[in-house]
Amino acid sequence: MTARFRALMGACAVAALSSAAGAETITVATVNNGDMIRMQGLMSEFNAQHPDITVEWVTLEENVLRQKVTTDIATKGGQFDVLTIGTYEVPIWGKQGWLVSLNDLPPEYDADDILPAIRNGLTVDGELYAAPFYGESSMIMYRKDLMEKAGLTMPDAPTWDFVKEAAQKMTDKDAEVYGICLRGKAGWGENMAFLTAMANSYGARWFDENWQPQFDGEAWKATLTDYLDMMTNYGPPGASNNGFNENLALFQQGKCGMWIDATVAASFVTNPEESTVADKVGFALAPDTGKGKRANWLWAWNLAIPAGSQKVDAAKQFIAWATSKDYAELVASKEGWANVPPGTRISLYENPEYQKVPFAKMTLDSINAADPTHPAVDPVPYVGVQFVAIPEFQGIGTAVGQQFSAALAGSMSAEQALQAAQQFTTREMTRAGYIK
Structure with a gap:
């Protein structure tokens, strides 16, 4: 080895050490x-x-x-x-x-x-x-073959009444096919993301303009009652443990007639390497009740x-x-x-x-339809569609989600869950100084 070569190797070693x-x-x-x-x-x-x-x-x-x-x-x-x-x-x-x-x-x-x-x-x-x-945002992903078998046609912009009818007609529990799969796992970003968006479409809101919780109102009662009815009668067993990933797996396995969840799931339910129903999936906007808000988040x-x-x-x-x-x-x-x-x-x-991607336009339309500054039918003091943009919401939303998940599991009624949510949220918002 020449002196010049040794010097060159030494220089390279120093450079390597310097880089490392x-x-x-x-x-x-x-x-x-x-x-x-x-x-x-x-x-x-x-x-x-x-x-x-x-x-x-x-x-x-x-x-x-x-x-x-x-x-x-x-x-x-x-x-x-x-x-x-x-x-x-x-x-x-x-x-x-x-x-x-x-x-x-x-x-x-x-x-x-x-x-x-x-x-x-x-x-x-x-x-x-x-x-x-x-x-x-969120939208409906559904089985076109099961919808056709049920004798129904999914509108681009369906109502909750249509979704409830379709869930009933698409359910075949003997074949382990459930008409609708929705989030049930407790968490402000899990079941409460879905339920808050659903509540918006029913005319409900988390708080009135004076930060008073609204779970004792008729709109929240209608929201939770319909959710529990759909999931109890036409949803998969153990739904109170199901979040985004669990429902994604169920849909990919062909066990869900409809799934209302994040638009980002579209690529996974239409991927033939991951989904057994990849060629049978259709898309529609999240449902409404005719009050001017859809159940889609941002x-x-x-x-x-x-x-x-x-x-x-x-x-x-x-x-x-x-x-x-x-x-x-x-x-x-x-x-x-x-x-x-x-x-x-x-x-x-x-x-x-x-x-050319089949869900591209529906995703963009859903994102553009969400308005975080006016998320509910009635005025609210907060920003956020499926959440309330205040620091306290993370704890409050998860606690309320636990009550609603318990109702889905059958350990309390809808009325009891709403009452518990109202009392807890009122107490926490008073402690935080929102309610004087």
Whole structure:
């Protein structure tokens, strides 16, 4: 070995050590849904572009994720560098100074391309505090073959009366086919996301203009009664344990006639590699009762950086990659346009290839139909369609969800659940100072 070669090898070793020393590891906390799992399978693409950044994933069930990231950010624990959080948390945490502004993402990121309905929910005082990985509303996914067998035709914009009739006629318990699958698992973002949106369409609301809870009103009684009737008579057994993932699995196995849930599920129920009914699925807007509001929500799963992170630059590079137009192109090239994360960018819905996806238009129409500033038929003092954008809602919503889940499990009546919800919410809102 020549002296020159030894010197060259030594220089390479020093450069390698320097590069390793400069490498940063960021920890990403995320939810265990299909789109986020898919991203983890595409990380070789990120690694090729960013060899100096290593990404470690902490993947959790939705309720557990919320609990852990809320605790971590409130206590400044510093466990995570990137958080997967929802439209509920972003404005509250941004206003409290708990998140890093993303206004300085590079020009090619094109933040102006984010759908206004989604971007507005992630912006506080002109600062973008999170980047949407995917956006969603809710809609009806249904079995076209079972609907035809029942002698019915699903309208593009159905009523709850039609849904109740269809649930009855599509149910065949001997064949383990249930007319309707709805969330029953307790949680402000699980069963209460669905039930709050449903309640909006029935003319109910969480609070009147003086922050008085409204669970003792006729509209909430009608909402919960109809929900329990449908689920008890035409829903799957053990429904009080079913959230998004459980109902997704049931639908993919051919056990649900209808499923009213997140528009993002459309790519999973129509994927022939995952769904036994992929070629039999139709879509419709979430139902209404003729009062001017549909039972569709507005949500985005977003990537944000906690103010306590020591690796902000690396975290921003990851977020810019994961929520970019290029990432959408990457997914499309690997798995087809139907599997691209939906509901975030104007350019996606202007793309002729994406317009061919059977659920693209229904998803966009559902997102645009939701109005977080006027979520209910009657005036309300809060913002949020399927949640109330106040810090206290996380605890209150989950407690109320536990009462309604218990009613679904048969351990209390609808009246008892509503009474318990009214008493608990009144007490908590009084303690928090909303009710004088």
